[in-house]
Amino acid sequence: MVDLQVNLGTLSLKNPVTTASGCFGYGSEYTDFMDISRLGAVFTKAVTKENREGNPSPRMAETPSGMLNSVGLQNKGVDYFINRIYPTLQQYDTVFIANVSGSTLDEYVEVAEKINALPGIPAIELNISCPNVKKGGMVFGTNRKSASEVIKAVRKVYRKTLIVKLSPNVTSIPAFAKTAEDAGADAISLINTILAMAIDAEKRKPVLATVTGGLSGPAVKPVALRMVWEAYHTVKIPVIGIGGIRSASDAIEFMLAGATAIQIGTANFVEPAVSIKILEGIGEYLERHGFSSVQELIGNLEMPEGFERYRPKTF
């Protein structure tokens, strides 16, 4: 039996297979299809200070090997999360990590502080990378100064494991990975969706009501792999890989690039129980290759001869 356990700072996960925020509801949506207690962790739909109705429809456009969404952080607010959602999570034997977002720095801090008080939530994922809101989200995550400010402010009030979810919509991933580490993050997760657009040529109109949205699915995987690899060689804190994972092989590729754990997002929409298939596939791979622990995969990439160790550019 191989050891699947991994660590995100002081937080231990029973395996590296987790589901991405916004792609798995609060878990209960998937209990008809699988035993969610087998997951390493569930990252919840984003939680904000107040109720948010999200963006107008259409909010989704299918694109080659992927999809755009512009949901816009629809959720019922942090108090609803604490009073109505949180009590239902206790029945499952997995780690729930709340994805925290906001429009202002104060909102991030307030939500993080309230979730810090919940004994059953050992970590938050700070969402400074949502591309679908006018204020907050990606606005914080694409400017190093504001990213640093919001992470530091949350770090002051949040005592447990703080994961920062990075945006791919930046020139330098190493710069933002380092910014997050320096500001006090315990781990980073990447990538959030890539800012993108779809057009209906017949109607000569953008498909999404918000015109632009976030691209996810297999189409983004190679970009995400490169970014995870860059981040892994830049920071000492654990990296969580996200982007188009739909098979055990995809998940393993992210771990070889340097991810300690992985999140499955859009693939849940196509195959609700895909995460279990991936978990089982990782176990088979480890046995087939003679590894005793999944941690042996992290960054275990054989580089071409003569290739110097990747060094992040100065920033």
Place this chain on the structure above:
Amino acid sequence: MVTGNQRLNKDCFILTLRSGDPLPAIFPGQFAELRLDHSGDTFLRRPISFYDVDREHQEMRLLIREVGAGTRQLGMLGPGDTLNIIYPLGHPFTLIDGKEFLLAAGGVGIAPMLLLGKTLKQAGKRPVFLFGARSKEQMFDLAEFEDLGEVYITTEDGSMGKKGMITDHPILEAGTFDGCYSCGPEPMMKAIAKIAARKEIFCEVSLENIMACGIGACLCCAQPTVHGMKMACVDGPVFNTKELLW
């Protein structure tokens, strides 16, 4: 497993599927999410409503219109092919007290009306069908509907039934309906909803919002309602028109 693929016209076909497991309860207005396994770069499942359920033979029929690469691929399936589907999904049509009901549909919106018509008839009610299409070529054999009740047709070019839109048909005013059900293009459903509101009768519509997951996780198929934002996949696709912010 696919047991039949019946071509109805240039664009529409009926897939007949048989499951190895006993069929669960399936109600009119519910849908299935069909996975496309060999369709190049399409990625998501396709939500398709139930046309008919045959409990005796453990079969389901789905009426599908080819609108893009995904549905074209489904159109090429034949007996013996297998299809991965998630079903039944969604909130079905509601049966209420009353005798006579109008089932108004346009285009592929006809799909959920057969099972609904059968269910109404079994409950001792009288379904009256009013179907619209662009032309005769877009319509198909409606014998199964004619067995259940009167069928009125409109086509935009007048090649079949009455010329015009279904909202122009005199049966809308002449009929004494206790309620109506509608599925089709949004302007048509809005017009039906307006008439129902004026006559103060019950009206439900089945929406075709673009969906991804079909199970309430992705929040893509949002529909504004008087009770806030609802999801067409789990709160719908059937909504009472009084709830919609139309």
